Amino acid sequence: MKRSILFITLFVVATLVFNTDLSAQRRGGGGGGNRNVRSSANSSVNRNNNQNANVNRNVNQNANVNRNVNVNQNVNVNRNVNVNVDNNYHGGGYYGGGCCYHPVATAAAVTATAVVTAAVVGSIVDRPPAGCVTQVINGLAYQQCGNTWYQPQMSGTATTYVVVNAPR
């Protein structure tokens, strides 16, 4: 009798753990593959207005218009590449940085497939591979993964990891 109660308890606990795991995995979208976010809703009206103000001002000077507008676009493109703004939904579920800011820079895709062996310095990933060791050098945190060093950085309000040369 006691033993069966024990089994039932174990089963319930296991079910709970399993369920928790499932729900944790669901965040970020199922189905596999990356889903790239091409834009997000503006969350302020004054900020948006400021950008428009620049565009409007430029309109009066025909010669400068195109150049200036291009500059604005460039800023956006840089953001995508550098990953401050671009969001990806990963099929895999939970990633340390949060569901919505999975900045994978162009170089990062290379890193992800090549993994530990030869990560390109300067490439950026959402999180380092498993088994890295935290090191603190000159007051700043690093993740050492074999011969590869990842430096965590705050990108906007998300943490990303950039591959750096060994800091010491």
Place this chain on the structure above:
Amino acid sequence: MSPSENPSKQLYLLTPTIPSGSSTTANSILRLTTSLVVTAFVFCAFIAPQVLAETGPQSNSQASSNIDPDAMKALNKMGAYLRTLKAFQVDSEVTNDDVLDDGQIITDTKTNTLLAVSPNFLRAELKSDDRDVFLFYDGKSFTVYGKVENYYATVPAPATTAQLVDKVNDDYGIEIPLVDLFKWGTDNSTISKITSAFDVGPSTVQGITCEHYAFRQEGIDWQIWIQLGDYPLPRKFVIRTLTDDARPQHTSNLVWNLAPSYNEAAFAFDPPAGALRITLKGINGNGTKSNQ
């Protein structure tokens, strides 16, 4: 449709679509490059008519008739009132749309808490499904702390909250939640850019009687619910972005506390046990050297 909507719509139509499931690195680069070229072309083609439209007498008379002075007055009154607040705490329930490459919208839900003391104390918590981030500002330095990873980044900060909200956005791409609250009623407010304004009528938000206003300006349509009576506080915002064909939307519901209890120490970041310092990435790709 205002003439200003044309460029964005055309931009999207002309941008080559990437077949689903093949968003590879090469494609991204190709797409970025193509977008740049297309953008330059589209703006060349559309700036000229826009200049005509903006200088033409017809558009001027049309613009003024679209603006209800009472709606603008309500906005100004709210702004002036916000500037009188010495301290406030706002809890906001936020939904924000992200648009995927194929135009599908994914709505993200967040809870933000903002505690501000004029002129130079700010503390915020930004909580989403798998993130819990704190912002600290004490008039001297600004810190972003990610509770999940237990990492923090600290940089020197300007002297006032009004300066801070611009600096962290421009330098680090960090948008302080409800940043409009620090803009309205100041010279930095850009309500002069509004092209259409009207009073929708009374509306109840979370049991509070408000007046509901609708505005249009370049790139966005937005609505605000302002509390009626002696405390003209914004109780709800809805912002619809028009520059993407999918028209993603942002919604904030605000709960106000005008007499928050706080301790000045709450605005200075004190690293929790085990928290590690990292750098705050500059928006132009230069990892800022955290001042040590």
